[in-house]
Amino acid sequence: MTSRSKEKVAAAFRKLFRSPDKLDNEGAGPSGSPARRGLLRRHRDGVGPAEATASVPASPGASSLVKKKVPGATEVRDRAAAVRTRRLMKELKEIKRLQESRPDPVFTVELVNDNLFEWHVRLHQIDPESDLATDLRELHIPNILLHLVFPENFPFAPPFMRVIEPRIEKGFVMEGGAICMELLTPRGWASAYTVEAVVMQFAASVVKGQGRVARAPTRPSCEFSRRRAEEAFRSVVKTHDKYGWVTPALSDG
Template identity: 55%
Template sequence: MKELRDIARLSDRFISVELVDESLFDWNVKLHQVDKDSVLWQDMKETNTEFILLNLTFPDNFPFSPPFMRVLSPRLENGYVLDGGAICVESLDPRGWAHIWMGQSVRSIRLFAASTVKGSGRICRKAGKSKKSFSRKEAEATFKSLVKTHEKYGWVTPPVSDG
């Protein structure tokens, strides 16, 4: 509830939240703005995309474990957005999560925005693929694989020979 109040207090219209089925544990978050000097912001303007829609699902033991965060729409490429809309950001990994920080959900959303820009995230415009929805099942499988990779190698890119 505190995390939700923190977002409601934001006056910069950076993000807005809607509860999914009135559940405090399942949020749809609209990210209304990314760095205005980025190609992603340019893509948003060119495609009339008003926001990036994220979904955050909070575990029963939150804030001691991170929420599962994924992109719902638009379909993004690069920018640490992976299959199914899974997000590769260290602070959302169970080992990288720091529950002691207040407003961690807001911080994670802002970090996602910065990482996506830094990683040259773009709105997918490929015919056929751009309209295909991200799937939760695919995102969860991708994230699970991602966590295993980072547990093995840390937060570095593993050698191609290791898969």
């Protein structure tokens, strides 16, 4: 190795092993860049790259990006209304299709004043061997007229259903035409239940409870009305929530 080569190697070793203070002094000069000065300070203070990154304060808008937008009351109502509308449109379309495909449908549906959220359901068929079916034939009553009102949070809450005509005694039909069925209460309802399932359940319950058409003259206090039906239904729900739902004997209606 020549003397010139030896000098180059020695200079390289001196540069490699020079002290941090000397490096700091050189970096602080006019020719030292900000990045080089920062690197020298971290080297001198013993701060690693990860710690240096963690020490940088977060920007003011960073936390706001993480927060989720909370929907307002109006937005929640709009979403619920859309869900209710889609569900009822779907069910109404299916029921209409069944009505048109059968010459003698079990029940038919009509909108009350073109209101999608209020239906009249005419139940045309029940157990033909039941006393109630016999009463309907003898009195020439073609069907049982039901009134359904769907709340804003349907299908997550049950519809309110009552009998309009004829006036039925027993058969789990109460004052005002209210219907005593756990299926129609918040406790017994499930969003998967359809209108068809509700109507068919009523058709079975009114026969099981030995319902009969009232033949005696109707007193004003016994007339079927929505107000009386709602009051009677609230009362029976409160009672059953307290004591539980127990199917009574058939003789109790």
